[in-house]
Amino acid sequence: xxxxxxxxxxxxxxxxxxxxxxxxxxxxxxxxxxxxxxxxxxxxxxxxxxxxxxxxxxxxxxxxxxxxxxxxxxxxxxxxxxxxxxxxxxxxxxxxxxxxxxxxxxxxxxxxxxxxxxxxxxxxxxxxxxxxxxxxxxxxxxxxxxxxxxxxxxxxxxxxxxxxxxxxxxxxxxxxxxxxxxxxxxxxxxxxxxxxxxxxxxxxxxxxxxxxxxxxxxxxxxxxxxxxxxxxxxxxxxxxxxxxxxxxxxxxxxxxxxxxxxxxxxxxxxxxxxxxxxxxxxxxxxxxxxxxxxxxxxxxxxxxxxxxxxxxxxxxxxxxxxxxxxxxxxxxxxxxxxxxxxxxxxxxxxxxxxxxxxxxxxxxxxxxxxxxxxxxxxxxxxxxxxxxxxxxxxxxxxxxxxxxxxxxxxxxxxxxxxxxxxxxxxxxxxxxxxxxxxxxxxxxxxxxxxxxxxxxxxxxxxxxxxxxxxx
Numbered sequence: 001x002x003x004x005x006x007x008x009x010x011x012x013x014x015x016x017x018x019x020x021x022x023x024x025x026x027x028x029x030x031x032x033x034x035x036x037x038x039x040x041x042x043x044x045x046x047x048x049x050x051x052x053x054x055x056x057x058x059x060x061x062x063x064x065x066x067x068x069x070x071x072x073x074x075x076x077x078x079x080x081x082x083x084x085x086x087x088x089x090x091x092x093x094x095x096x097x098x099x100x101x102x103x104x105x106x107x108x109x110x111x112x113x114x115x116x117x118x119x120x121x122x123x124x125x126x127x128x129x130x131x132x133x134x135x136x137x138x139x140x141x142x143x144x145x146x147x148x149x150x151x152x153x154x155x156x157x158x159x160x161x162x163x164x165x166x167x168x169x170x171x172x173x174x175x176x177x178x179x180x181x182x183x184x185x186x187x188x189x190x191x192x193x194x195x196x197x198x199x200x201x202x203x204x205x206x207x208x209x210x211x212x213x214x215x216x217x218x219x220x221x222x223x224x225x226x227x228x229x230x231x232x233x234x235x236x237x238x239x240x241x242x243x244x245x246x247x248x249x250x251x252x253x254x255x256x257x258x259x260x261x262x263x264x265x266x267x268x269x270x271x272x273x274x275x276x277x278x279x280x281x282x283x284x285x286x287x288x289x290x291x292x293x294x295x296x297x298x299x300x301x302x303x304x305x306x307x308x309x310x311x312x313x314x315x316x317x318x319x320x321x322x323x324x325x326x327x328x329x330x331x332x333x334x335x336x337x338x339x340x341x342x343x344x345x346x347x348x349x350x351x352x353x354x355x356x357x358x359x360x361x362x363x364x365x366x367x368x369x370x371x372x373x374x375x376x377x378x379x380x381x382x383x384x385x386x387x388x389x390x391x392x393x394x395x396x397x398x399x400x401x402x403x404x405x406x407x408x409x410x411x412x413x414x415x416x417x418x419x420x421x422x423x424x425x426x427x428x429x430x431x432x433x434x435x436x437x438x439x440x441x442x443x444x445x446x447x448x449x450x451x452x453x454x455x456x457x458x459x460x461x462x463x464x465x466x467x468x469x470x471x
Contacts, residue, residue, distance in 0.1 A: 010026045010027050010028060011024055011025070011026055011027075012024070012025060012026075012027040012070075014027065014053070014056065014063070014064055014070060015056070015064075015335075016056070016058055016059060016060055016061060016062075016063070016064060016335075016428070017056060017057045017058060017059050017328060018059045018060075018328060018331075018335045018336040018337060018338060018428075019328060019329070019331070019333075019334075019335030019336070020334065020335035020336060020337055020396050020428065021060070021061050021064060021335075021428060021463075022064070023061070023064040023065060023066035023067075023463060024066060024067065025051070025064070025065045025066065025067070025068055025069065025070040026048070026068070026069045026070070027069075027070050027072060028069060028070070028071050028072070029071075029072040029073075029074065029075045030071060030073075030075065030076065031075045031076060032076070033151050033157070033183050036071070036151050036181055036183075037151060037155050039069065039071060040151075040153045040155065040459055041155075043069055043459050044153075044457055044459060048068050048069050048459075049065060049068040049069065049458070049459060049460070049461040050065070050068065050069045050070075050071055050153070050459050050460055050461070051063060051064065051065035051068060051069070051070050051071070051177070051460070051461065051462040051463075052070075052071050052073060052123065052127070052177035052181060052460070052462075053070050053071065053072045053073065053124075054072075054073055054074065054093070054094065054120065054121030054122075054123050054124030054125075054127075055074065055096060055119050055120055055121050055124060057115075057117060057119060057120050057124065058124070058128070058425050058426075059336075059337070059338040059425065059426045059427075059428065060424070060425070060426060060427060060428035060464055061428060061462065061463035061464045061467065062127075062128070062176055062177075062424060062425060062462055062464045063124075063462065064462060064463040064464070065461065065462050065463060066463055068461070071181075073092075073093045073094040073121065073123050073181070074094045074121065075094060076092040076093055076094040076183070077092055077094035077095050077096070077099065077121075078091070078092050078095070079091045079092075079095060079099065079100075079103055080092065080184055081186075082103060082104065082107075084104075084107035084108075084109070087104070087109045087188060087189035087190070087191055088146065088186060088187070088188055088189070089103070089104060089186070089187055089189060090184055090185065090186045090187075091122055091184070091185055091187075092122075092183065092184060092185075093121060093122055093123025093124075093126075093181070093182040093183065093184075093185065094121050094122075094123065095121065095122050096118065096119055096120065096121050096122075097111060097114050097115065097117075097118045097119070097120055097121075097122075097125070098118040098119060100122070101114070101118065101265075101314070101315070102262045102265075104189050105192070105195065105260055105261075105262065105265065105314075106260055106261060106262065108191060108192050108193065108260060109189035109190060109191055109192060110189060110190050110192045110314060111141075111187070111189060111190070112138050112141075112144045112187075112188065112189065112190040113130065113131065113132045113134065113135075113138055113139070113140060113141040113143075113144060114130075114132050114318050114319075115130045115132065115321075116318070116319065116320055116321040117319055117321040117322050118315065118318075118319045118322055119322065122182070122185050122187075123177070123181075123182045123185070124177075125141050126141065126142060126145065126148070126172070126173045126182055126185060127173075127174075127175065127176050127177040127182075128174070128176070128423070128424060128425035129141060129142045129173050129174040129377075129379050129381075129382070129383075130425065131372070131374065131383075131384070131389075132223070132318070133223040133224060133225040133245070133318070133372060134222055134223045134224075135372060135373065135374045135375060135384070136218040136224070136372075136373040136374060136375050137218070137222065138190075139375060139377050139384075140174075140377050140379065140384065141173075141187075142170075142173035142174065142377070142379055143377060144187055144188050145169075145173060145185060145186065145187055146161070146186045146187065146188055147159060147160060147161040147164075147186045148160055148169075148172075148173075148182050148183075148184060148185045148186065149182070149183045149184045150168075150172060150180040150181055150182050150183055151180060151181045151183050152179075152180040152181075152454045152455065153180065153454065153455040153457065153459040153460055154454070154455070154456065157183070158180070160172065167450065168180075168450065168454070170378055170379050170380055171379070171380040171381070171446075171447065171450050173379055174379040174380055174381040174382060175380065175381060175447070175450075176381070176424055176462065176464065176465065177460065177462070178451060178455070178460045178461070178462070178465050178469075179450060179451055179454045179455060179460070180454050180455070180460075192247065192260065192314075193247070193248055193249060193250040193251070193252070193253065193256060194247070194248035194252060194253035194256045194259055194260065195253075195256070195258075195259030195260040195261070195264055195265060195313055195314055196248055196253055196259050196311040196312065196313060196314070197222075197223070197245040197246060197247065197248070197311065197312055197313075197314060197317050198245065198246045198247075198248065198309070198310075198311055199243055199244070199245045199309065199310055199311070199312045199317060200221075200243070200244045200245070200307075200308075200309050201241060201242070201243050201304065201307065201308045201309070201310075202241070202242055202304075202307045202308075203239070203240070203241050203242075203301070203304045203305050203307070204226070204238075204239060204240055204241065204242055205235075205236065205239050206235060206236060206237055206238050206239055207228075207237055207238020207239075207349060207352060207353060207356070208238070208349055209238075209239075210226050210228060210238050210239070210240055210242070210371060211345075211348055211349055211371070211388060213226070213242045214226055214242070214371060214372070214373040214388060215345060215373065215388075217242065217244050217373075218373040220244070221244040221245060221246055222245060222246050222247050223243075223244065223245040223246075223317070224242065224243070224244045224245075224372075224373060225242070225243050225370065225371070225372055226240055226241065226242050226243075226370065226371035226372070227240045227241045227242075227243075227300075227304075227369065227370060227371075228240040228369030228370065228371055228390065229297040229298075229300070229301050229369065230297075230356055230359065230360075230365050230366040230367075230368075230369040230392060231290070231293055231294040231297050231298075231360070231365045232297070232298075232301070233357075233360055237353060237356055237357065238352065238353070238356060239301055240301065240304075240369070240371075241300075241301070241304035243317075245312070245317055248311075259313065264313060265313050265314060265315040265316075266315070267315060267316065267319070267322060267323060277323070277324055277325055278325045278326065280324045280325075280327070281324060281325070281326045281327050281328075281329045281330040282330075284324070284327065284330035285329075285330040285331075285332065288330050288331055288332060288367065288395060290363065290365060293365070293367045294365075331367075331393075331395045331396070332395065332397070334395065334396035334397050334398060334401065335396050336367075336393050336394060336395055336396060337393075337394045337396060337404065337408070337428055337429070338391055338392065338393050338394075338426045338427070339366075339391070339392045339394065339408055339411060339426070339427055339429070340389055340390065340391040340392070340422070340423045340426040340427060341355075341389065341390055341411065341415045341420050341421075341422060342374060342383050342384065342385045342387065342388070342389045342420055342421040342422065342423065343385065343387050343388060343389075343390075343415065343418050343419070343420040344385050344386060344387040344418070344419050344420070345386060345387040345388065346387075347387075347418035347419055347420070348387055348388045348390075348418075350418070351414050351415060351417075351418035351420065352390055354414055355390075355392075355411050355414055355415075358407065358410065358411075359392075359407065362403065362407055364394060364400060364403065364404055364407055366392035366393055366394055367393050367394070367395055368391075368392070368393040369390060369391065369392050369393075370390070370391045371388055371389065371390050371391075372388065372389045373387075373388055374386070374387055374388060374389055380443060380446065380447060380450075381424065381439065381443070381447065382421070383421045383422060383423040383424070384421070385419075385420065385421055389423075391426065394408075405429055408427075408429040409429060409431070412429070412430070412431070412434045415438075416434065416437050416438060420438065421438045422434070422435075422438060424464065424468070430467070430468055431467075431468075432467075432468055432469065432470065435468045435469070444469070447469070448469065
């Protein structure tokens with residue numbers, strides 16, 4: 001960028017992934033660290049704030065900056081180094097999980113932690129410190145970062161490891177892109193002996209059974225995740241299905257050379273080989289009303305009563321959110337809100353029983369529920385607990401937005417009373433009071449002190465930062 005003033009031609013309306021929030025911003029896409037530094041200089045000169053954006057897959061306003069500058073890092077997407085002997089890779093922040101696994105899998109490696117979509121960028125993954133279906137065993141993605149380099153808004157370049165600049169290592173990872181910009185990320189991959197996983201599917205009849213299955217199953221498996229039917233009530237409240245998966249050992253897959261290839265992992269473009277998947281969201285939209293979702297969930301649960309075991313490709317198991325392109329559009333013009341809470345194993349059952357019951361009584365049931373098993377971590381803005389998470393998707397309409405917002409605030413109170421935490425990549429209703437209560441005043445002040453140190457002019461701000469950490 002060479003102009004001394006912002007170009008109105010770059011003024012763009014951006015949305016969150018759920019299409020429930022939008023903001024107009026000046027959008028720029030640097031290709032190297034020098035352009036990043038120039039953007040910071042121009043922002044300081046013009047009195048603008050800067051927000052970092054990866055693939056825009058956050059459900060909230062983490063990558064929105066109304067009236068300010070948004071810096072897309074998608075063009076900084078080179079894999080800088082790869083060692084197939086050690087499984088160590090160094091990449092720029094705009095590299096997506098798709099690029100990463102496609103690069104390393106043919107050599108027998110896989111990213112140790114992935115999100116439910118392969119289209120997130122590494123920079124975004126570190127900023128939110130994502131977790132996967134194996135959090136109970138492998139933790140968050142930050143636990144597999146060996147080192148990173150970053151450009152600070154001051155112009156300084158730093159290198160961070162757990163043992164060097166450790167305070168910044170554990171705060172920039174999870175720091176929402178508010179302390180600096182990752183410019184290179186070095187990660188340790190996980191060795192694979194097959195492109196397949198052994199997947200076990202079985203039903204659970206209520207919430208208590210669901211949480212018990214996650215608790216008991218986690219130590220026995222490499223991955224475990226639950227689908228929860230949040231439209232079912234009474235004795236069936238919290239019913240659903242568990243999927244547990246395990247790696248194949250060396251020699252277990254006679255076609256390992258084939259299954260480790262990218263072509264084998266590619267998700268099919270057609271449903272049942274007939275219907276193009278990019279049309280499915282139009283069909284799904286007809287069921288996105290309370291009776292329709294109840295019908296679909298009931299059919300899915302009945303189908304799940306038949307236990308199953310199969311071998312499934314890594315991409316098919318991990319990236320369910322990519323199986324139907326543009327699935328989020330099925331929620332309609334108002335979009336969706338995802339509400340994810342993390343609760344200790346001792347309090348999860350009671351708190352989520354209350355939350356699911358309230359959502360049904362108010363006529364605002366979640367249309368999708370997902371449960372996982374978790375463990376704590378060392379990162380500053382951590383969402384993790386020794387317990388479980390429950391993610392709930394809610395459809396927004398013109399008539400229910402205010403009622404939905406009020407209900408989610410009530411949920412926050414229940415979660416806080418139960419000792420729970422939240423995830424800044426998901427919830428869009430978190431208040432400053434809620435954040436301070438679950439993070440703790442000391443953590444919030446530490447984060448703000450680090451921000452003053454790395455960004456003394458407060459150039460890095462987002463709509464989320466102002467909403468949660470604003471004075």
